[in-house]
Amino acid sequence: MNKNFHNHRTLILNATYQPLSIASAKRSVALILSNKINVIKTSNLELRSESSTIKIPKVAALNYYVKAPYARRVALNRENIFIRDHNICQYCGVQAESIDHIIPKSKGGKHEWQNVVACCKRCNLIKADKDLNQTILKLIQSPLAPEGNFWIKTIIGSNPDPEWEEYLISA
Ligand SMILES: [Zn+2]
Known part of the structure; x- marks a missing residue:
């Protein structure tokens, strides 16, 4: 396993294809092996064993729906x-x-x-x-509490993988 493997991040979507979380390569492999996700986009990273090769996904979707527990509060x-x-x-x-x-x-x-x-x-x-x-200061806009899918931005961070883009539109 190399540095790329350890730095890899997989975007996990809910069964509805809404962004849900970010998984490490290791976690993605565990989800694949337990048949919990469908791979949507693969990366060029692979995990090889004697009997098989697993392509590490860039984007995968859960094959069941979960209620996002952190959607409520950022x-x-x-x-x-x-x-x-x-x-x-x-x-x-x-x-x-x-x-x-x-x-x-x-x-x-x-x-x-x-x-x-x-x-x-x-x-x-x-x-x-x-x-x-x-003071002489004025607010550019009134600050509001974040709503909707804002929480996914806090999970993804400030530099999402460009290949995730089309799946982040709803976020
Ligand atoms: Zn300023």
Whole structure:
């Protein structure tokens, strides 16, 4: 087994072909051997044994439907806030580097989706512990709690395999 094998990621779709999770090569092989997935796209990685060769999939679908347990709630953390806000400062539009609480925590602002935004260093310094209307800053858009299939983006991360693309449209 080589480095490619260890770095490989397989996109697992639900039986409905909606993206569900990402599996390692090892996990994909286990799912194939237990007849739980149908391979949709293979990669050029293979796992050879004396009796057989298994092509490691790039995309596979479960042959049964599962209710996605994590579809309900996306963790409110720095990484997911950055994904929601596309790594862009929500005050000025440049690359974000930190998180700002719109109503500062010191003034009773809550740590919730509607009160946090990705923010650049400069805006964070301007904003500091002030209310928004005490500064020159304006929000580009009102922050919202993620909905729908947003959670799959948090699983896939920021650089999905290009070959997954057509299966991520619903995400
Ligand atoms: Zn900014």
